[in-house]
Amino acid sequence: MASDKDLQVRLDDGALWLTMDRPDVLNAMSPTMAGxxxxxLEEAVGRDDVRVVVLAGAGGAFSAGADISGVDAHERFDVRAMDAANRIIRAVVAVDKPVVAAVGGIAAGVGCSVALASDIVVAGESATFLLAFARIGFMPDGGASASVAASIGRARAMRMGLLAEPLSAREAYDTGLVTHLATDEDLPAVVERIVRRLAAGPPLALAATKRAINAATLTELEPALERERTGQSLLMRTADAAEGMRAFGEGRRPVFRGE
Structure with missing residues (x-):
């Protein structure tokens, strides 16, 4: 197994395993990890030795999203974070292999967006899906405004986006947000079984199927990424976002004034 600081990389019998490895911060995405x-994912396109890609997190979490610990909204958290997130989402959708997300624990913010952009999402019973952006004065990004609505409809997307309410693994499965539900103990075996089946499947047919379904269901993804980038860029400059990030760092409830 190779390791590049924040990311474990393993190629196993046609399966490329990419495991986010910052368990001390719930696998929050650093710029290095995101890049x-x-x-x-981009390099996996056209690789004959890769038949399926698996996204996972180390230490009991999938990913808490972008790492904003210690970040000042006006000085250091800028549109580059949006561009990094959008690059991941585009790569997940564009790669000509099935992408499986193995989600145990928290999948929040852009971590949630990445999981839900995947083709197969296997949720352990401890998994929680959370678009927490509104809690700190931001809007959902990573294409979530399109992918969530495409999966479970406008009403649920509004609930997740506006109220920033977590969705349990069971709720996510029952609403059609994820494809599989497993106990935490069975999660590795269920993921392995799915991965082996995909790796042994017809690669050209699987790639064509992925393209066709995404073309039919994610027609708004690219416009959504651009809308989110524009909206988030504006929100980054607001006093509400600065207050939200200060409150996050101080462990208190923010006071938003619409400024």
């Missing part, structure tokens, strides 16, 4: 993840 490496996008690059490896």
């Amino acid at each position: 490496d993840l996008a690059r490896l």
Whole structure:
């Protein structure tokens, strides 16, 4: 198994395993991790030795999203974070292999967006899906405004986006947000079984199927990524976002004034 600081990389019998490895911060995505993840997904296109890609997190979490610990909204958290997130989402959708997300624990923010952009999402019973952006004065990004609505409809997307309410693994499965539900103990075996089946499947047919379904269901993804980038860029400059990030760092409830 190779390791590039924040990301474990393993190629096993046609399956490329990409495991986010920052368990001390619930696998929050650093710029390095985000860049490496996008690059490896992009490089998987056309690789004959890769038949399926698996996204996972180390230490009991999938990913808490972008790492904003200690970040000042006006000085250091800028549109580059949006571009990094969008690059990952585009790579997940564009790669000509099935992408399986193995989700145990928290999948929040852009971590949630990445999981839900995947083709197969296997949720352990401890998994929680959370678009927490509104809690700190931001809007959902990573294409979530399109992918969530495409999966479970406008009403649920509004609930997740506006109220920033977590969705349990059971709720996510029952609403059609994820494809599979497993106990935490069975999660590795269920993922392995799915991965082996996909790796042994007809690669050209699987790639064509993925393209066709995404073309039919994610017609708004690219416009959504651009809308989210524009909206988030504006929100990054607001006093509400600065207050939200200060409150996050201080462990308190923010006071938003619409400024």
